Amino acid sequence: MTVLPQIRNYINGQWQDAAEQFQPRNPATQEPIATVANSKESDIDAAVKAARQAFRSWKRLNPTIRAEYLHKIGDAVAGQEQKLARAITLEMGKTIGESTGEVQKLAKAFHYYAEEATRINGDLIPNDADGFASMIIHEPIGVIGAITPWNYPLELIGWKLCASLAAGCTIVVKPSEYSPVSAAALFECLESAGLPAGVANLVLGSRGPGPMLVAHPGIDKIAFTGSTATGTAIAKNIPTAKPLSMELGGSCPMIVTDKADVQMAVKGAARRGYRNAGQICIAVNRIYVHENVYAGFVDGLTAAVAAMKTGDGMDPSTDVGPMTTPDGVDKVEAHVKDAVGRGAMVTTGGSRIASLAPGNFYEPTVVTECTPDMLIMHEETFGPVVGVMRYNDLDTAIELANGTEAGLAAYVYTQDLTETFELGHRLDFGNVAVNNVDAGIMNAPYGGRKGSGYGYEHGREGLHGYLQLKHLRIQHGA
Incomplete structure (x- = not known):
């Protein structure tokens, strides 16, 4: 009988x-x-x-x-690259190559924010009277409650943690119940780097601990990444006024104009539509292609x-691993069924993979001849499926791309400079990538x-999200 590893909370420097x-x-x-701690209110409080x-x-x-501590953690993460990557693939399914890349980017994030820690500058403001000096000072907000999802289980902790x-600030992290093993392995890196007790804490659990953390009066800010529905529930249930940052759902569009390099667009769509089995907030969900x-x-x-x-993502030859949850497979299946029922065509895929049961596998799928009323074209599918629709007027494509509640990322393929700037300005998204599908970079x-x-992550803006301003006005009499 296999003895499962015991995964525990990390509180005040102790497991x-x-x-x-x-x-x-x-x-x-x-x-x-694994057998994982299921935190109760007393654990959250501690x-x-x-x-x-x-x-x-x-x-x-x-x-x-x-900064020295953050550099040490970055080095520790790099030193545990294989262990961390295997934990990611084991618990949420992405390919081992993608998991390794995630760990490498996490290590770089610690080093990046180590440098940014020394660049928190204030300002000196002129006064309307002599003999006064006004200083604008950045100060840490306080204790952060971070709630993170399973699709990028370490990076999405890391951005908030770094x-x-x-x-x-100090922090309490509550990761997804689907990805506790990699989170605990990351906190082992914090421990090995000698981070002082209590600065970063890890509370694990299924469902209950998240709301407890949100409601705790000792939390000064909530930083959340996850679904729009969960984010809305969090916003409604915060008991007192406090800062809140949220990175929510996507349903990201791609527009391919008649002036695009089609081969390049295909390569981009294949990468960003199916990487991590499509379980990415900035995954290409719906594609609008000029009829020509x-x-x-x-x-x-x-x-x-x-x-x-x-x-299986552990197999280095695998391109697409399993989906993380059975509910995710059900949603993908429902979206494909809805599209076909409304007249769409599946050109490849379109089914669960029976030979890989009981795993959560769904065939990488292309759905064509789509129309705006189909679920796949206005809801986030969050799986290895992309819907494709033809258009003949660029204004229409832009209107359709902007026509959902999603505003995270959009993609454009065109070799025309005028179209590049027009689409770049008119698409109402926080990130727009033209002729590439990497909508986010660390700086x-x-x-x-x-x-x-x-709210924002990455860059100095990600750091400033954990700072608050103070105006210090001094009368010195000179």
Whole structure:
């Protein structure tokens, strides 16, 4: 009989058991992978109290010292690359190559924010009377409650962890119940780097701990990444006024004009539509293609997607791993069924993969001849499916692309400079990528509009989200 690893909370610099446990499962096999602490209110309270106590000294620590800790953590993450990557793939399914890339980017994030920690500058403001000096000072907000999803289980913790610690805040992290193993492995890196007790705390659990953290009076800001529905519920249930940042759902469009490099557009759509089995907030969900290049684009994308190998993410030859949850597969199936029922055509894929049962596998799928009323063209599918629709007027394509509550990322393929700037300005999204599908980079602000949330991660803006301003006005008499 296999003995499962015990995954515990990390509170005030100590690994702690909880009174109850749960067992997450490998989405490729449905086998349990660990026994995990299921935190109760007392565990949340202990973590928040530890963070509040640690904040008293951490906020006053010289930024160069905070930077040294972040550099040490970045080095520790790089040193545990294989362990962390395997934990990601084991618990949420993405390919081992993608998991390795996630860990590498996480290490870079710690080093980036280590440097930004030393660049928190204020300002000196002229006064309307002699003998006064006004200073604008940036100060850390306080204790952060971070709630993170499973699709990028380490990066989405890391963005909040790096920036908040660099700013001088302390933090309590509650990861998804589907990805506790990698989160605990990350906190082992924090421990090995010697991070002071209470500065960063980890509380695990299924469902209950998230609302408890949101409602706790000792939390000074909530930082959340996840679904629009959950984000809306969080916003409604915060008991007192406090800062809130949210990165929510996508349903991201791509527009391919008749002046596009079609082969380049196909390559981009195949990558951003199916990477991580389509379970990315900035995944290409719906594509609007000019009728003059529609046939060539559909043929190219169909061939590229049909060639993808689906299987266990631990297999290095796998292109698309399992979806993380059974509910996710159900939603994908419903979206494809809805589209076909309304007249769409599936050119490749379109079914669960029975030979890989009981894993959460769905074929990488291309749905063509789509219309705006289909679910796939206005709701976030969050799976390995892309809908394709033809258009003949660019204004119509822009209107359709902007016509949902999503405002996170949009993609454009065109070789025309005028179209580049027109689409870049008219698309109402926080991130617009032209002739590429990498909508976010670490040193530029990343965030959404409309139903995709508010606040920013990445860049100095990500750091400033954990700072508050103070006006210090001094009469010196000179």
